Amino acid sequence: MSYELCKKVRELEPYEPISGEYKIRLDANESCFDLPDEVSDELKDIISKTTFNRYPDPTAKELIKAFSAYYSINPDNVTATNGSDEMLYLLASAMLEKGSRVVVVEPDFSMYAFYSFLSENEILTYKKNDELMIETDDLIKFVNDNKADMLIFSNPCNPAGRGMSADDARRLVSSCSDCLVVLDEAYMDFWDQSILTEAHTYDNLIVLKTASKAVGSAALRLGFAVANERITRALRSVKPPYNVNTVSQLFGTCIYGHKQLLEERRDKIISSTRELYDSFKKLIANYQLPMSVYEPCANFVFLETEKAEDMFRFLLEKSIAVRYFGRYGALRITAGTEEENKQLMIAVEAFVIENILKRNR
Numbered sequence: 001m002s003y004e005l006c007k008k009v010r011e012l013e014p015y016e017p018i019s020g021e022y023k024i025r026l027d028a029n030e031s032c033f034d035l036p037d038e039v040s041d042e043l044k045d046i047i048s049k050t051t052f053n054r055y056p057d058p059t060a061k062e063l064i065k066a067f068s069a070y071y072s073i074n075p076d077n078v079t080a081t082n083g084s085d086e087m088l089y090l091l092a093s094a095m096l097e098k099g100s101r102v103v104v105v106e107p108d109f110s111m112y113a114f115y116s117f118l119s120e121n122e123i124l125t126y127k128k129n130d131e132l133m134i135e136t137d138d139l140i141k142f143v144n145d146n147k148a149d150m151l152i153f154s155n156p157c158n159p160a161g162r163g164m165s166a167d168d169a170r171r172l173v174s175s176c177s178d179c180l181v182v183l184d185e186a187y188m189d190f191w192d193q194s195i196l197t198e199a200h201t202y203d204n205l206i207v208l209k210t211a212s213k214a215v216g217s218a219a220l221r222l223g224f225a226v227a228n229e230r231i232t233r234a235l236r237s238v239k240p241p242y243n244v245n246t247v248s249q250l251f252g253t254c255i256y257g258h259k260q261l262l263e264e265r266r267d268k269i270i271s272s273t274r275e276l277y278d279s280f281k282k283l284i285a286n287y288q289l290p291m292s293v294y295e296p297c298a299n300f301v302f303l304e305t306e307k308a309e310d311m312f313r314f315l316l317e318k319s320i321a322v323r324y325f326g327r328y329g330a331l332r333i334t335a336g337t338e339e340e341n342k343q344l345m346i347a348v349e350a351f352v353i354e355n356i357l358k359r360n361r
């Protein structure tokens with residue numbers, strides 16, 4: 001007799017986004033700006049006052065207060081987690097019974113289906129249309145016909161960067177009243193169709209937020225779930241008690257307090273994304289390329305091309321990391337600083353000249 005791993009984990013591999021060191025990292029949708037010196041100085045001060053021998057505050061009270069003030073919501077509606085990822089796992093496991101029916105959309109953030117798989121839920125996939133958009137009425141019907149227990153999707157969506165209007169989101173939540181709707185607004189700081197401030201008015205809605213993108217604090221692992229008090233009570237009850245460490249709580253509290261600074265950076269990222277999108281549009285038009293980009297609602301550009309894999313490898317050789325999606329024939333490219341975007345576009349143009357124009361002659 002010998003111990004065997006259970007079947008569902010036997011074939012899994014550890015998550016490894018991209019290995020190696022690259023000069024320009026545009027692969028993970030992080031903010032291209034590190035914290036400014038004035039904030040890092042405050043953080044150093046905080047470290048010197050931290051009590052390391054004590055457990056963190058299990059209610060993350062100050063952190064939730066700062067987060068709630070930043071978004072003008074009530075702290076009673078907020079649960080803090082160790083990144084949104086922890087909440088995604090809790091939603092798939094603790095908040096559902098084994099065999100529950102979970103609707104995911106495709107393409108979307110792959111972790112939703114992954115945690116549902118681990119939790120032995122039944123996964124039902126709704127395919128987006130050719131423009132990679134959700135047809136709201138179709139999705140409502142899909143959820144209700146399948147008697148789904150949970151629907152989860154990102155808005156704006158990762159990886160395509162497209163979004164659903166706030167009015168459609170409201171209609172969806174109201175029309176799927178027997179189903180828990182989880183709306184992941186990880187990228188909504190970059191767009192204006194949020195329903196975050198109304199989350200508590202719905203019976204069946206959880207809106208997710210993260211500090212990993214617009215707030216530029218991916219290193220801290222801070223995620224937030226916003227919902228009415230009944231759902232919030234359940235979320236707070238199922239989370240591990242000390243899930244958000246003391247350093248992240250204190251740093252997060254300080255960082256969310258710098259509202260003006262965060263908003264300035266968010267605006268810079270929005271313009272940077274717009275510039276990147278315009279550069280691709282121009283390049284495609286100039287060379288009449290068989291490629292397309294969608295108008296971005298988040299902090300990245302989604303480029304569809306048959307040459308996605310070749311282009312991905314070419315960029316890596318130039319020490320530029322982007323995200324390659326083989327199954328969609330696409331690259332997802334995070335907006336960088338002005339200089340990073342410039343280097344990227346020089347490399348992309350070189351690729352186009354060497355690998356598309358010359359070969360097609």
Ligand SMILES: *Cc1c(COP(=O)(O)O)cnc(C)c1O
Pocket residue numbers: 029082083084085086109154158184186209210211212213218221222223
């Ligand atoms: C990046 C991202 C998150 C953030 O996850 P964290 O665990 O908070 O870093 C959540 N949802 C989507 C769709 C994302 O792309």
